[in-house]
Amino acid sequence: MAHYPPPQSQQHQYPPAPHYGGQPQPYYQPQQQQHQWGLQPQPQQQYFSPQGQPMTGVMPPAYDGSVNPETGLPTKFNPKPKYNDLWALLLFLVQLAAFVVLSYFAISRVKDNNDTRGPGNKPALGFLTLPGLITLFISIGVGAVFSILYFFVTQAFPRQVIKVTFAMSIILYLAVAVYYLYRQLWLPGIIGAIFGVIYATMWWFWRSRIPFASVMLSTVTSISKAYPATFVLSFLGLFLQIAYSIYFMTTIAGTFDLYYDTTTNSIPTKLQVLIVFCFFSFYWTSQVLENIVHTTICGVFATFYFMKGSPQGMTKSPTAESFKRACTTSIGSICFGSLIIAIIQTLRAIANMARGDGDGIMQFIACLIDCLLACLQGLAEYVNKYAFAQVAIYGKPYIRAAKDTWHILQDRGVEQIINDNLIGNVWGMAAILGGVLSGLASYLYLRFADPSFNINGQFTVIIVVMGFVMGLQIVFTVGTVIDSGVVATFVCLAEDPAALARTKPELFERIRATWPAVVQGVHY
Numbered sequence: 001m002a003h004y005p006p007p008q009s010q011q012h013q014y015p016p017a018p019h020y021g022g023q024p025q026p027y028y029q030p031q032q033q034q035h036q037w038g039l040q041p042q043p044q045q046q047y048f049s050p051q052g053q054p055m056t057g058v059m060p061p062a063y064d065g066s067v068n069p070e071t072g073l074p075t076k077f078n079p080k081p082k083y084n085d086l087w088a089l090l091l092f093l094v095q096l097a098a099f100v101v102l103s104y105f106a107i108s109r110v111k112d113n114n115d116t117r118g119p120g121n122k123p124a125l126g127f128l129t130l131p132g133l134i135t136l137f138i139s140i141g142v143g144a145v146f147s148i149l150y151f152f153v154t155q156a157f158p159r160q161v162i163k164v165t166f167a168m169s170i171i172l173y174l175a176v177a178v179y180y181l182y183r184q185l186w187l188p189g190i191i192g193a194i195f196g197v198i199y200a201t202m203w204w205f206w207r208s209r210i211p212f213a214s215v216m217l218s219t220v221t222s223i224s225k226a227y228p229a230t231f232v233l234s235f236l237g238l239f240l241q242i243a244y245s246i247y248f249m250t251t252i253a254g255t256f257d258l259y260y261d262t263t264t265n266s267i268p269t270k271l272q273v274l275i276v277f278c279f280f281s282f283y284w285t286s287q288v289l290e291n292i293v294h295t296t297i298c299g300v301f302a303t304f305y306f307m308k309g310s311p312q313g314m315t316k317s318p319t320a321e322s323f324k325r326a327c328t329t330s331i332g333s334i335c336f337g338s339l340i341i342a343i344i345q346t347l348r349a350i351a352n353m354a355r356g357d358g359d360g361i362m363q364f365i366a367c368l369i370d371c372l373l374a375c376l377q378g379l380a381e382y383v384n385k386y387a388f389a390q391v392a393i394y395g396k397p398y399i400r401a402a403k404d405t406w407h408i409l410q411d412r413g414v415e416q417i418i419n420d421n422l423i424g425n426v427w428g429m430a431a432i433l434g435g436v437l438s439g440l441a442s443y444l445y446l447r448f449a450d451p452s453f454n455i456n457g458q459f460t461v462i463i464v465v466m467g468f469v470m471g472l473q474i475v476f477t478v479g480t481v482i483d484s485g486v487v488a489t490f491v492c493l494a495e496d497p498a499a500l501a502r503t504k505p506e507l508f509e510r511i512r513a514t515w516p517a518v519v520q521g522v523h524y
Helices: 086-118 130-156 158-182 186-226 228-259 269-307 318-327 331-357 361-393 398-414 414-451 458-497 499-501 505-514
Strands: none
Touching: 086 186, 086 228, 086 269, 086 331, 130 158, 130 186, 130 414, 130 458, 158 228, 158 269, 158 414, 186 269, 186 414, 186 505, 228 331, 228 458, 269 318, 269 361, 269 458, 269 499, 318 331, 318 361, 318 499, 331 361, 331 398, 331 505, 361 398, 361 458, 398 414, 398 458, 414 458, 499 505
């Protein structure tokens, strides 16, 4: 590959490029980075596809070569990103302001109630003493150490980790089925057995995709290790979610106290409307916080994909720059996509309330509606995950990003879902194991240290459960970075595989060797 990339010169003729299966190689116009990444267009050159082995029945990466005459950049790129979907941002700010105003009066009510509560009525919070906090820090420490160790093991042995975690999933489902059947709980036992058989069948048909998933997992972990700020951002998002959840629960409690009709012991219509609004606001804000993190991380991996190894080179602070885009030009699109999920979640909450208050027929109808909404929510969340990657990479408005995502899903089909499941299962099983280890560490401390606040064991279950949840969340938070990186890389590879061939030919060859068809661009 002496001529890859072509030398910087004034000559316009290059030696013939290597052939795939004896066919002449097309040249590709360089896809310089748009102002979305704060870069200026570079002088145009001609790039040839990288050297490689013959590809039986598969053409090299397709790129139509259409260029914007004003910028010299590919037409599908957005050279001048602007604030998209501003109406969604304004609507989000309005509902957030309304929630803050409501929370002021609600939290004031909670504070007044606490001030007038007698000493004997205060909740027992003995586990929040120093020994109790030590147990929580132990849980956090065990979860963090396990996440770090698991991360490096995943990077070093991706194929083995994928195989082991998938086998553990099958064993877990079958073990649950055996336990429930032994207890003569037939329905959950049969369901567990069905899922175990389904996972075993999936393993048999998905084995051929393990090499590609291994390359993706190894690549993404290596990139994320080079940019640790992505993990810092992910944990910051977790802490904000926890803080906002506490804020929400306090507001709900105060709102209930503020408007509950004590004379008739009933919930008036006004309170019902406010509770629905509070849940809607909580869902929407939580989705926005989560998707800002996801969009930022996608932007970091896209920056690496297009710029690492290019004439422009990497930017100085890819995480900070991607976060800035997510909070400025892309925030409206994030609010738009998050609104769709928030509406579905709110409707599910209403259905659950109706299921609890209605008669048999109403409960059945509410259960059916909740099931349908759950399926719709899962589909919308899956599309959003890839749509926000489009928003982060190309600065697209949400509707266009969702349409392009649907084209990718149609073009890649079940292969993309297989890739997601193989890699997602790695961190799903890790999160369960991390939670178990954190909970076990908390229990061992209580067992051997025997702190004074837990002499009778009254807080053992609470602290062990909290330890499990903390360990689970810590591993999930690390897995969020990996998941977002896989999504961004998959989108970039689907949209423009030729860019990877130009900037990182060795990685391109590894991917092409495991799944030749994936190096063909998506056909719109």
